[in-house]
Amino acid sequence: MIEFFEAIRDFTETGGQVLLVIGVLIFAMWLLILERVFYINFTHKKLRKEVAQQWMARTDRSSWFAEQIRQAHVSRLSIKLNGTIPIIQALVALCPLLGLMGTVTGMIEVFDVMAISGSGNARSMASGVSKATIPTMAGMVGALSGVFASAYLTRTSKAERTHLEEALPLKRDIQ
Numbered sequence: 001m002i003e004f005f006e007a008i009r010d011f012t013e014t015g016g017q018v019l020l021v022i023g024v025l026i027f028a029m030w031l032l033i034l035e036r037v038f039y040i041n042f043t044h045k046k047l048r049k050e051v052a053q054q055w056m057a058r059t060d061r062s063s064w065f066a067e068q069i070r071q072a073h074v075s076r077l078s079i080k081l082n083g084t085i086p087i088i089q090a091l092v093a094l095c096p097l098l099g100l101m102g103t104v105t106g107m108i109e110v111f112d113v114m115a116i117s118g119s120g121n122a123r124s125m126a127s128g129v130s131k132a133t134i135p136t137m138a139g140m141v142g143a144l145s146g147v148f149a150s151a152y153l154t155r156t157s158k159a160e161r162t163h164l165e166e167a168l169p170l171k172r173d174i175q
Contacts, residue, residue, distance in 0.1 A: 011134075014127075014134055015131060015135050016105060016106060016134075017105075018099075018101055018102035018105055018135045019102060019134060019135045019138055021098055022095065022098045022102070022142060023138070025098065026095065026142040026146075029088060029091040029092065029142065030145075032084045032087060032088050032091070033088055033146070033149045033153065035084065036084060039083065040081070040153075040157070040160065044080070044081055048163070051073050051077060051164070051168070052164075052167040052168060055070065055168045062170055062171035066170070070168050073168060074164055074165055077164055078161050078164075081160055085154060085157065088146065089150050091146065092143050092150055095139045095142040095146065096139045096140055096143045097139070098135070099135050099136040099138060101135070102138075102139065103135060104132075105131065105132075105135075106128050106129065106130070106133070107132050108128075109132075110125045110132065113127075113128055
């Protein structure tokens with residue numbers, strides 16, 4: 001276990017401090033993604049059943065008032081369903097930007113080494129180049145994984161809203 005943390009520390013040192021920020025951002029993004037997946041698969045299905053039972057227990061399901069109550073149920077559950085999806089999408093967009101910031105800071109280090117040494121010595125520039133490329137890669141990998149998860153959550157959220165609307169039929173829809 002100690003070797004694992006030493007490897008992470010070495011990787012962070014190779015990529016610079018921005019890599020640590022990207023790592024924390026990706027960790028937070030995936031915590032939110034997992035929270036949404038668990039909410040959709042467990043809590044939302046239970047809430048949808050409860051709302052459907054309440055709706056079917058109503059005697060009036062055809063009036064304008066009943067339709068407004070139905071819309072309110074659908075809207076409330078949709079808001080809960082979408083929950084942290086906008087935050088996840090913002091974190092996905094932030095990943096490549098932080099990778100770009102890591103690139104800039106790494107290139108500044110390369111230019112500092114060139115200014116101090118006065119030449120284009122490849123060995124002296126190597127650490128700056130790695131600090132320029134590793135955060136870019138990490139930001140892109142984080143964004144790419146987040147894009148797929150965000151698209152899945154958005155698609156699932158829309159499908160669940162449709163299922164909810166179908167689970168709450170108006171009496172005139174049944175005829």
